[in-house]
Amino acid sequence: MDMKTKIIQYITIIIVAAVAFTSCNDLDLAPTNKFTDANYWTSVEKADAVLNMAYSQMFNAGYFFANERLTDNIYEGRGNTDEKIITSGQADAALGRFANEWKNCYEGIKTCHIFLDNIDLVPNMDAALKERMIAETRFIRASLFFRLANHYGDVPLFDYNINLQEANTISRSPKAEVITFVRNELNAIVNTLPKSGEYADKDKGRITQGAVMTQLARTYLYENDWANVASITEDIINGDYGRYELFPSYEGLFLPENELNQEVILDMGYTLTLKTWSEMYDAIPISVGGRINAFAPTQELINDYLMLNGKATHEEGSGYNEDNPYVNRDPRFGYSIVYHGYQWKKGDGSVSTIYIRPGSSEGVTGASDLDEYAGPGQNSTATGYYIRKYFDPTAPEGIAAGLNLILMRYADILLMYAEAKTELGEMNQAVWNQTIRPLRERAGFTDAGALNYPANGSLREIIRRERRTELFLEGLRLFDIRRWGTIETVMNATPTGAKFAAGNTQYIRLDQRRFNKDRDYLFAVPQSQRDINPNLTQNPGY
Template sequence: MKKKSLKYYAGVVCTALALFTSCNDLDLAPTNKFTDLNYWTSTEKASAVLSMAYSQMFGADFFFANERLSDNLYEGRGSTAEKLITSGQADAALARFSDEWKKCYEGIKTCHTFLENVDRVPGMDETLKTRMKAEARFIRAFLFFRLTCHYGDIPLFDTDLTMQEANTIARSSKADVISFVRNELNEISTILLTKQEYAASDNGRITCGAAMTLLARTYLYENDYQNVASICEKIMNGEYGQYKLFPSYSGLFLPENEYNEEVILDLGYVLLLRTWDQYYDAIPLSVGGRVNGFAPTQELVDDYVMKNGKGIREAGSGYNEDDPYVNRDPRFAATIVYHGYKWTKGDGTTSTIYIKPGSSAEAGASNLDEYAGPGQNSTGTGYYLRKYFDPTAPAGMNAGLNIILMRYADILLMYAEAKYELGQMNEDIWNKTIRPIRQRAGFTDATALDYPASDLQNIIRRERRCELAIEGLRLFDIRRWRTIETVLNGYPHGAKFASNNSQYIQLDLRRFNKDRDYLFAIPQSQRDINKNLTQNPGY
């Protein structure tokens, strides 16, 4: 594993500004002994504040929670915030709505604290200061974009707020927020370094490649395919650093391969110091899981094509419903645990995962992983997760594995989609995008690798789903495609384990109100404080 620099783990090194309290989440002032007059005395202290902003940009909790808001995962236990949202029962008092809002504005507060005080540091290298300011501006832009994607119109400001301002500020239009974000990203992309220009000790730093990738996403989420294609083409041409596909798909998500040539931006974690534990409730119980909180749906499983590139319902695919997991897209086994799966442990030994009802005898012992119906400790869908399992994590799954926010495969997929939607997709573009992604995954059949004659939109969208599954992006794809109105309305399914293994498991009903659910509610707790905050329709 490449050595991780601790400078980015604000939970470890940044105590100076760690306590934030206020009535309004937009005004989160530090309340300890440090002040603007006595804190900003060294480059190291300034770096500590920027490190805190890095840690506030995003986290594993929201990363996997976003995936649970999509049709990729199902939550089988309890009444979590995400389950309330997907069942159509959410209201403005829901904790997820207030937590997302609060966390984003906390990070924005830290960025403003840094930007408005870093010039106080005596003797600080000007080139370093300029670059660090650009990093803080990226994080602020990332957070504003995250907010507007979920809430639409939001309070937008580029300086620190007084208490009075925080309690009276109104929402700016989403268009104005997006314009601000894009202007920031365009400006800082000329300041930030490429990935190759950083030393190994600076692994994890925000780069100009990350800025341009985020810029491409701002256009992708509005279906502005001309700008998506233009930006992605520049990234592919190496104008913002050199990126390429990592040779192994499963290896992408292992700790020994962190910061590899495909990674554009990731969230830094390190064992014992800054960790995440969401997979404690996602992996099989027999290999260290606690209870199963969320699991892949049958709908996700069904979207993985066969090794010959054909969908499972296509003529000539070779799919056998009674033996459904053979000859599938190699990324399937790298992502999802199914009945009969060969689980490789951190020590290199393997065990077989038995999930099908009635397989306890085959397992030869009490079978913790067997599907036992809704609300049980084992999986609610007949599947578990493998992708993002950290084999070096101790018992309890406090993982130190970095979480990838942006990678080069996404650039290729965005480019392929944009070119198709512009009516410019051809064999040459296919061979630069989908073909190498599938080759890296392990496809070898010509029918899977060669340019298809038809059904390109479905192929590209399905490719995006399977390549990027469990990476927090599916929610935003189905929103912008408007398919969320269909895929989150109705009953999702699990494996064919119901009624004596004769029917697919029918899971809890999901409801999506197209007149309300494209946006989160503005938190009621904030509207109680600030009467100028209007509410989104339907809440």
């Protein structure tokens, strides 16, 4: 269901419900008064309003972009956000990000349990509809537990509405037990849900069989269980859970007019009407509507975009010119990253040139120096780059975007399959032509060197680079570098920006980042939770 066309129903009830969820203990969040009795659960529409609330709690734009800021793709140039504290190695158990992620996940789980406990109270409800809505709810609950386990490791696991006493004494369950629960839930519900294309128009965007199996594949991907990743993604590619295919345009994939296209498996669209996000306000050039620049792409990310001939920038014969670095690059680069001289397309169809190199706008008629790199702590970019991907040209001033953020798409299925086959030693020309080649063809590559199965070079490195550039700014990089173990290196380094320092002769050097391999793979269990519940143990190093 398109968020911009849905009618607001039962908003007052949902707000009352949200207030009722407030509690001194985030694991309890006990509902009160009339929300859980038969006076509320009188219609399918009211039940669906609660399920809709669970959809909205499954994830949000804030975490979507915050996860990217925890990686080597993005550098935060202003302020002292929780993510910057984490990447500097200074986080402790009282950090807001640790507390809020825990709280938000368990709030969503609470909503799921309220729904599951009360759905049978709805009179004369169609049995098939009830079964489907229960399956949707179980998917959301499983996804929230998966999210908790990925960030915190061992977490409290329960499949019913716990009371205050239980919330104050519950212990953490082993991560392996939580993941097993998640997998069992996903396997139990998959056949209950519709396949891609089987929902009515008003229900488009709801959870499908494809979303369930993609989530299941990720539970194995994050453990480097390649056999299961390959098996599940191969079934998805074969159409066992609905038909998916690459959208013809990489640029168009992220534009509002193409929402819910054939590549999207699950996005953040099935939520309350008028739900918007504004993170891009502090990521795009100031001259085209940005406020300040709070986060920007790193030079390390830029370096990983291939040349049009398929060679990496550092490879012999690539044609890369350090003094003219933005020509003949992977077309996805220009659809994702704003660089010096970028031709910015506005919503009205006009184009403006973005000047970022210091001093470059001087003497240019109509040019503005607002976007030029001006050093650390300034309003302009800290790295010499801005972001284009996920900019909504239809958003009003202030960038309150209604664009659906994609959580799962078919390109990731192809990349997971390619990586699994590579790690299993089974990558060959046929698999390449089924996975990486169509991704590059869709991106706009035409050179045989980019499209053909590589005769030499590290396939692992090639696949990992492809994931990075194809999936930039989609919140997946954090989990990739964690499972690869490369986070210990790439987040324990000094990131750089464009060659705009020292009179445009040196690359910008940014703040040192630090990663403690004995601590930072996991978030801290929030101190506020441990103050309430002494049975909650802490992760090492905190």
